[in-house]
Amino acid sequence: MSTEILTSPLHSMGRATRTLCLRWSMHVLVAEDDGSVAAALVSALGRAGHTCTRVARGSDVLLRHRDAQALLLDLGLEDRDGLDVLRDLREVSQIPVIVVTARGDERSTVRALSLGADDYLVKPVRLHELLARLVAVTRRYNPPAEPTRLETAALSIDVDARRVRIADREVGLTPNEFGIVVSLARRAGTVVSRAVILDEVWGDAYAASSRSFDVHLGQVRQKLPELTITTVRGFGYRLEDAV
């Protein structure tokens, strides 16, 4: 089975390609439920200088994507359809995604691309091409830098020191409360979806943390009464960027 997915062995790779791949060494999340296909992909990526995390379930993609610089996504996963996983993922992340699937029909391809896949490869994939495309989609992606200080009209946050000041007093927040405030303050004046906050603070946009989130948001509102956090029903929350 492992030979089916790789139509060209890595050792036949030209020097230029090998150098290109090594220069772009990255951590890749491989979502593939077939053990031998996954092993072949992981081993090939490893020989090209990349490190991998392999998962077989779509729900694990949503838990592990934050550690990776790119995702190879099979569409037939153990628990969910890969296209549904992609839709949920795109709510919270712009990580480069290459769909690697046996589904070669035009409808699946168009659907994956319109849901936000950066590229689409039909199995059996050609290894040189996969590695080159991986480098290409990653090169185009520049994740936003994490700010170390955040200022809104009312609020001053030192992200590294984990200190929050409002109206000339320092407020003690728990890690989750702090995470919610940072998530909202980074996009003050715009609506932040509940899924994005859950993903950033709990590392899981669609899990059972949802109830716990309401409790923590209530605490934030109580501890920082000067802030106006508007609930946008059915979508998320907006930290008003004015006193």
Ligand code: CA
């Ligand atoms: Ca599969």
